[in-house]
Amino acid sequence: MQVITIAARKGGVGKTTLAMHLSVLASNPGSPALLLDIDPQRSLAWWHRLREADVPNLIEADARELPDLIEAARREGIGRIIIDTPPHAEDSILGAMRVADLVLVPTRPGPLDLAAVATTLELAERVGKSPLAVINHSPPRTGQGEPAIVGEARAALASMGATVAASVVAHRVSMSHAILTGSTVNEHEPGGKAAAEVEALWREIEARLSETERKAR
Numbered sequence: 001m002q003v004i005t006i007a008a009r010k011g012g013v014g015k016t017t018l019a020m021h022l023s024v025l026a027s028n029p030g031s032p033a034l035l036l037d038i039d040p041q042r043s044l045a046w047w048h049r050l051r052e053a054d055v056p057n058l059i060e061a062d063a064r065e066l067p068d069l070i071e072a073a074r075r076e077g078i079g080r081i082i083i084d085t086p087p088h089a090e091d092s093i094l095g096a097m098r099v100a101d102l103v104l105v106p107t108r109p110g111p112l113d114l115a116a117v118a119t120t121l122e123l124a125e126r127v128g129k130s131p132l133a134v135i136n137h138s139p140p141r142t143g144q145g146e147p148a149i150v151g152e153a154r155a156a157l158a159s160m161g162a163t164v165a166a167s168v169v170a171h172r173v174s175m176s177h178a179i180l181t182g183s184t185v186n187e188h189e190p191g192g193k194a195a196a197e198v199e200a201l202w203r204e205i206e207a208r209l210s211e212t213e214r215k216a217r
Helices: 013-027 043-050 065-076 090-097 112-127 148-159 173-178 193-216
Strands: 002-006 034-037 057-060 080-084 100-105 131-137
Touching: 002 013, 002 193, 013 043, 013 080, 013 100, 013 131, 013 173, 013 193, 034 043, 034 065, 043 057, 065 080, 065 090, 090 112, 100 112, 112 148, 131 148, 131 193, 148 173, 173 193
Parallel strands: 002 080, 002 100, 034 057, 034 080, 100 131
Antiparallel strands: none
């Protein structure tokens, strides 16, 4: 079983949005992913109630329940778990990081958002995790190259010692439309640019998880 924790000490960077979209891609036929919503705002649970599809599964939980919930999920044959965390509750974030096989740290490419990433990286280091930073809500590409602000964000994250995902998820209206219908862009607008970006990120996450499993053997 693979556990992905999405964490950031700053709100508004798209943790919950990524959890929604990745959870559908993480679900396999006969093996739906499990979402654990430990953010008291319960935005993930709100989206889940809008869904008509049966997958993914979702449990609203407290961080203290994570070890027991994960063990129960393992016994039931759940293949993947994605944990959405609150931005400000340090103990909850640490608890979710401890049980993770991979920690994702999303950030917008703006300077104030990037400045807040360092504190999240420090928490991950405290529990022995090597997180993957994800540039989220970026300006869309308008040509062949990345927007300058994305390149600057990559450099800033690298200077903090972060591993940065090659995939970037742009801020697109289609993602908001999908969420309001209880779906994801991969369901709402398959073949679109937003869907392609999320799929690329998921392939990168799968490769990281496979590499982690290989090293653990």
